[in-house]
Amino acid sequence: MEHFAFTCLSVFSLACAIGVVLSKNAINGAMCLLLCLAGIAGLFVQLHAYLLAFVLVLVYAGAVVALFLFIVMLLDMQGGRAWKFRGFNAVAGMIAAVLLVTGLNLLAVRGRLGAGPPLGHSAGSSLKLYSYQLFTTYLLPVQVMGFLLLISMLGVIVLSRRVTPKEDDK
Amino acid sequence: MTPLQTALAVLLAPLASAVLIALFLRTKGTLASFVSVAAATLIAAGGLWLAFGGARFNASLEWFRIGSFSIELGIKFDDLAALMLSIVGVVGLCVHVFSLGYMHDDTAKARFFGGLSIFMFSMIGIVMADNLFMMFIFWELVGFSSYFLINHWYHKQSAADASKKAFIVNRVGDVGFVLGIILCYWRNGTVNLNELGASHDLVYSRIIPLLLFCGAVGKSAQLPLQVWLPDAMEGPTPVSALIHAATMVAAGIYMLCRIEVLMVPPAAMVIAWVGALTAFYSALCAVTQRDIKKVLAYSTLSQLGYMVAAFGLGSVGASMFHLTTHAFFKALLFLGSGSVIIGCHHEQDIFRMGGLRSRMPVTFWTFTVAVAAISGLPFLAGFFSKDAILVLAYGNNKAVFAVLALTAILTAFYMLRLWKIVFLGKARSDSAGHAHESGISITAPLVLLAVLSAVGGYTVIYHGAFDAVFSHIPEAEGSTHWVVLLTSLVVLGVGAGTSLAFYSTDGNDALESRHPSVFGFLCTLKASFDGAYDYYVEKVQQRLAMALNFIDLVVLSGVIVRGLAGAVEMFGFGVRALHTGRINHYVYWFLGGVVILWAFAAGVL
Amino acid sequence: MTPSLEAYVMLSAALFVIGFLGVLVRKNTLVIYMCLELMLVAATLALVAFSRFNGTEDGDVFVFFILTVAAAEVAVGLAIIVALFRVRQTVQVDQLDSLKH
Numbered sequence: 001m002e003h004f005a006f007t008c009l010s011v012f013s014l015a016c017a018i019g020v021v022l023s024k025n026a027i028n029g030a031m032c033l034l035l036c037l038a039g040i041a042g043l044f045v046q047l048h049a050y051l052l053a054f055v056l057v058l059v060y061a062g063a064v065v066a067l068f069l070f071i072v073m074l075l076d077m078q079g080g081r082a083w084k085f086r087g088f089n090a091v092a093g094m095i096a097a098v099l100l101v102t103g104l105n106l107l108a109v110r111g112r113l114g115a116g117p118p119l120g121h122s123a124g125s126s127l128k129l130y131s132y133q134l135f136t137t138y139l140l141p142v143q144v145m146g147f148l149l150l151i152s153m154l155g156v157i158v159l160s161r162r163v164t165p166k167e168d169d170k
Numbered sequence: 171m172t173p174l175q176t177a178l179a180v181l182l183a184p185l186a187s188a189v190l191i192a193l194f195l196r197t198k199g200t201l202a203s204f205v206s207v208a209a210a211t212l213i214a215a216g217g218l219w220l221a222f223g224g225a226r227f228n229a230s231l232e233w234f235r236i237g238s239f240s241i242e243l244g245i246k247f248d249d250l251a252a253l254m255l256s257i258v259g260v261v262g263l264c265v266h267v268f269s270l271g272y273m274h275d276d277t278a279k280a281r282f283f284g285g286l287s288i289f290m291f292s293m294i295g296i297v298m299a300d301n302l303f304m305m306f307i308f309w310e311l312v313g314f315s316s317y318f319l320i321n322h323w324y325h326k327q328s329a330a331d332a333s334k335k336a337f338i339v340n341r342v343g344d345v346g347f348v349l350g351i352i353l354c355y356w357r358n359g360t361v362n363l364n365e366l367g368a369s370h371d372l373v374y375s376r377i378i379p380l381l382l383f384c385g386a387v388g389k390s391a392q393l394p395l396q397v398w399l400p401d402a403m404e405g406p407t408p409v410s411a412l413i414h415a416a417t418m419v420a421a422g423i424y425m426l427c428r429i430e431v432l433m434v435p436p437a438a439m440v441i442a443w444v445g446a447l448t449a450f451y452s453a454l455c456a457v458t459q460r461d462i463k464k465v466l467a468y469s470t471l472s473q474l475g476y477m478v479a480a481f482g483l484g485s486v487g488a489s490m491f492h493l494t495t496h497a498f499f500k501a502l503l504f505l506g507s508g509s510v511i512i513g514c515h516h517e518q519d520i521f522r523m524g525g526l527r528s529r530m531p532v533t534f535w536t537f538t539v540a541v542a543a544i545s546g547l548p549f550l551a552g553f554f555s556k557d558a559i560l561v562l563a564y565g566n567n568k569a570v571f572a573v574l575a576l577t578a579i580l581t582a583f584y585m586l587r588l589w590k591i592v593f594l595g596k597a598r599s600d601s602a603g604h605a606h607e608s609g610i611s612i613t614a615p616l617v618l619l620a621v622l623s624a625v626g627g628y629t630v631i632y633h634g635a636f637d638a639v640f641s642h643i644p645e646a647e648g649s650t651h652w653v654v655l656l657t658s659l660v661v662l663g664v665g666a667g668t669s670l671a672f673y674s675t676d677g678n679d680a681l682e683s684r685h686p687s688v689f690g691f692l693c694t695l696k697a698s699f700d701g702a703y704d705y706y707v708e709k710v711q712q713r714l715a716m717a718l719n720f721i722d723l724v725v726l727s728g729v730i731v732r733g734l735a736g737a738v739e740m741f742g743f744g745v746r747a748l749h750t751g752r753i754n755h756y757v758y759w760f761l762g763g764v765v766i767l768w769a770f771a772a773g774v775l
Numbered sequence: 776m777t778p779s780l781e782a783y784v785m786l787s788a789a790l791f792v793i794g795f796l797g798v799l800v801r802k803n804t805l806v807i808y809m810c811l812e813l814m815l816v817a818a819t820l821a822l823v824a825f826s827r828f829n830g831t832e833d834g835d836v837f838v839f840f841i842l843t844v845a846a847a848e849v850a851v852g853l854a855i856i857v858a859l860f861r862v863r864q865t866v867q868v869d870q871l872d873s874l875k876h
Contacts, residue, residue: 017794056819060812097796100796130832160854
């Protein structure tokens with residue numbers, strides 16, 4: 001049963017990911033990304049990381065992809081040129097794919113990733129445990145994240161100021 | 171003052187004078203001249219005091235050391251050095267005083283006297299040197315001083331050319347000299363003259379003395395490097411008197427006497443013949459000259475040949491004795507000619523002089539004494555020294571004796587020619603007609619040198635100060651004595667008489683007008699060496715230089731330097747092409763790097 | 776029977792590779808950016824799988840950080856793209872090559 005769920009979700013995710021890469025339209029691509037994220041959320045659920053699945057959907061699918069869609073529509077592109085399967089680019093792409101797959105699988109095979117005994121009820125699925133870790137072991141990264149968010153907010157404000165055109169600017 | 175301090179003062183006084191003139195007195199000619207003359211006086215006084223005071227010593231200071239090789243600066247003050255120092259001092263003083271009058275109206279007096287001081291410093295350095303390295307250093311300095319002084323009137327192209335020629339020809343000889351020094355150091359382990367003299371296991375080598383003789387060939391203008399000395403007459407007359415008659419050219423002889431311990435019979439034979447041939451050749455060339463200083467230059471060459479031949483025949487004593495007397499009467503001849511030149515308002519052609527006997531009496535009488543001395547008139551200095559050489563030659567090598575005797579005839583011949591045409595007869599030009607004796611600064615040295623030329627041959631006047639040298643002068647006994655005496659008298663008579671009878675004072679060269687073929691032959695003889703050198707430089711050396719120039723421009727600068735730069739530029743072009751500005755391409759590069767790292771981590775690479 | 780750890784890791788690797796390919800071959804800057812996000816998500820999947828199979832919660836907590844960073848990065852990145860669009864009037868990568876030699 002679990003295997004079946006895993007297989008379905010993984011195939012679904014992979015298909016949507018390929019859809020992101022191959023889509024002609026940017027909006028289509030964003031939609032595919034959304035679906036892919038949904039699939040990944042399902043996989044998270046299967047790994048008993050319920051909170052994370054929820055957070056993924058909320059933050060990533062809800063905020064990030066939405067932002068993407070906003071920008072895509074704002075920039076009002078005239079139907080992006082599709083990626084055509086020809087030329088040097090294609091060949092290079094194929095080679096790159098082969099290389100990457102080989103590399104990653106080499107590492108996966110050589111590394112000793114045995115099927116460890118899965119725990120019955122996974123230990124890390126409660127909010128209490130997460131927050132305990134966040135406030136003790138990972139306190140510093142949390143503070144740094146705070147700074148990061150502050151600075152990125154400032155950055156966004158600065159970057160999106162309207163530039164007044166100067167007379168001698170071309 | 172200890173002898174060492176006196177010797178150092180004598181050595182450094184002219185250096186101090188030169189530095190003072192160079193730094194502060196460039197425009198103050200008169201003051202510079204007095205400073206230089208003061209230094210010369212100090213040298214003369216100090217030198218005579220050291221020589222006749224009997225101080226003989228050695229002193230040495232290590233200059234620098236590299237591993238086991240060290241160069242020392244030292245003083246070897248024995249009889250030979252004392253003799254040379256006295257000559258240099260006395261003649262130097264006479265020339266300095268003479269220059270006060272001669273260069274009185276010159277515009278660059280300070281430079282001239284600075285050059286004289288530097289020359290005195292370098293010459294005394296050679297005299298006092300106790301090892302060959304130090305001698306070489308001062309040897310080169312003397313060459314430089316000669317260049318500097320010949321070039322005094324540098325805006326004259328002929329003077330500039332002559333000074334270059336002198337320096338370059340000297341350098342050619344110095345190549346052999348340096349090789350000889352190096353070889354001597356290598357084979358004998360030392361170039362210190364004291365150590366060489368005391369050593370009992372000197373390497374028997376024919377090459378070393380001949381190479382060292384090369385230096386003397388260059389400096390003392392023997393065949394085939396004699397071409398620079400006649401041209402060096404472009405310098406002012408005091409320079410000719412001091413450097414190119416009495417002292418610098420004698421430095422070669424002095425050096426030979428210093429390295430006597432290294433001589434071997436085959437080398438000595440070569441040296442003797444080179445000297446004899448030089449003497450004969452230059453005497454032949456002297457017969458045709460019109461310029462008063464050129465006659466004296468060839469005469470100097472001839473007498474130097476005598477000295478070198480005497481050394482080659484085995485006697486340091488005879489050689490140095492002739493050097494001493496020659497210094498006196500040759501300096502006198504040059505200074506006398508300087509007096510004549512300045513009296514005739516810078517006229518140097520002897521066929522435009524004449525009748526100066528009555529107008530410049532002091533010059534006339536002192537010049538006569540000198541001419542008599544060089545021709546070998548009995549009881550004057552030259553007679554004794556020439557006789558000694560002839561005795562030596564008669565005893566060792568009759569062929570050389572014959573050549574030297576013939577040269578003596580020619581010597582008398584051309585000297586009397588000069589004397590007659592310059593001083594006797596009627597004045598042949600306006601400037602000669604208005605000639606007058608110059609001041610005391612010019613005539614006083616002439617008188618002093620005339621006295622020395624007369625009595626310098628009687629070794630008793632030296633009070634035994636130079637016994638180590640003069641006791642080796644060959645004395646004749648028995649039949650040799652009479653043969654040589656007769657020879658020298660006959661030579662004098664034949665040469666002088668022929669000359670006086672043959673030449674007339676009517677303004678033409680009698681040889682030229684009556685025997686033009688002989689005259690022409692003698693002129694080509696003179697020009698042949700210059701012609702050969704010109705040919706060599708033009709055809710061989712220039713072509714080699716052009717080839718090297720081509721290699722330098724095309725191969726070294728072009729192919730290698732600019733080629734390398736071009737290669738780097740090409741590389742730069744290649745790398746530049748990688749900067750496309752497109753993110754996709756940069757990500758590919760990124761992937762490439764990651765793949766390499768993976769391969770490395772997986773052990774594939 | 777849960778799927779083995781290897782399966783999860785290989786799935787994550789596959790998603791990562793697909794995202795990387797997208798970065799390589801697409802010409803639209805925004806789509807490239809989306810593929811970048813895909814790569815990040817693949818990484819989070821691997822992290823969660825590992826933390827599940829090791830029995831700790833460290834991997835999960837780290838995912839929080841990744842999400843935060845991703846959000847911040849997206850904000851700033853899109854701001855840059857918008858500013859670039861204002862100047863260049865295009866977001867096609869092959870026209871944005873003013874760093875060319």
